Amino acid sequence: MDSAQILAKARLALDLGDIAEASQLLGPLVEHADPEALFLFSTFSMPDAESVAQFEERSLRLLEKSAELGYAPALYALGVCYDLGDLVRQDEFKAAHFFECAAKLGYPKAKYEHGRNLYYGSHGDHKKSQLGWQLIQDAANEQVEGAMEFIRNSAPPHHI
Template sequence: MGEFEKRLSQVRAEMERGEFKRASRLLAPLVRDGVPEALFLYSTFSIAGSESDAEFEKRSLELLTRSAQAGYPPALYALGACYDAGDLVERDTYRAAALFKEAADRGHAKAMFLHGLNLMAAINGMPSLPVDGLELVKSAARAGDDDAVQFLADRGIRA
């Protein structure tokens, strides 16, 4: 395990324990270096009293965007979810669909499910490719996405 991976593992452990100040200190040099996972992780939390809600939202979106631009699948998915819901950004379902596709192409299970649904329904500017969409939903289910598993079970389809 490399140095980045060790530090990121420590950060995740601190976050699980609710030790966000410690996690923030561990992340600082990785964020300065532009490590995509570090950017993503630091976009997910604020330390009480250290910034206003508006400051946190601005920082969060900036870091999430940088991580997504670097191709980090969880950031691509999360930014897509922001655009899909209009959270922190103006709602743009076409942008959301493109981000879900990119995250799906990089193996993100939830993004595979959502992109698969988009392909099946031919929505958000996606072409109608129902068979490809169903295969993506099946891949998402095999990768452990609970919504994809339920979607297939509700329709009597095996992954």
């Protein structure tokens, strides 16, 4: 079985709530630093094997490693952590950086967040404001929650 098949089986196991199966499937891929496996393994705890604090430390470490390897969902998730101050000290600049990196890789949810950052933070920079609006439109086209509502409730930058 190749890594794509293993990852598919692990995602299915997670969807079914079979943490033990997912853990067993992902273990070898985590050891080989597969970015998606690192990300998936960061999303669940093993209640009988680790405390909440141990899970949070492991989760953040794996998420950071996956992000370092350029895995867009991990970059986005790390942006959310910094945006909310979950597992890390809240830092809007780091959050914006991770959202931008994930958006550049085409991750739809990150396009929305980065687009909003550009739209609101452009401070008169028309090109950034236009790019932000375009990213939000892209996110809406990709059915990202909140993006269509944002478009309905916001004015596009002038000269679009």
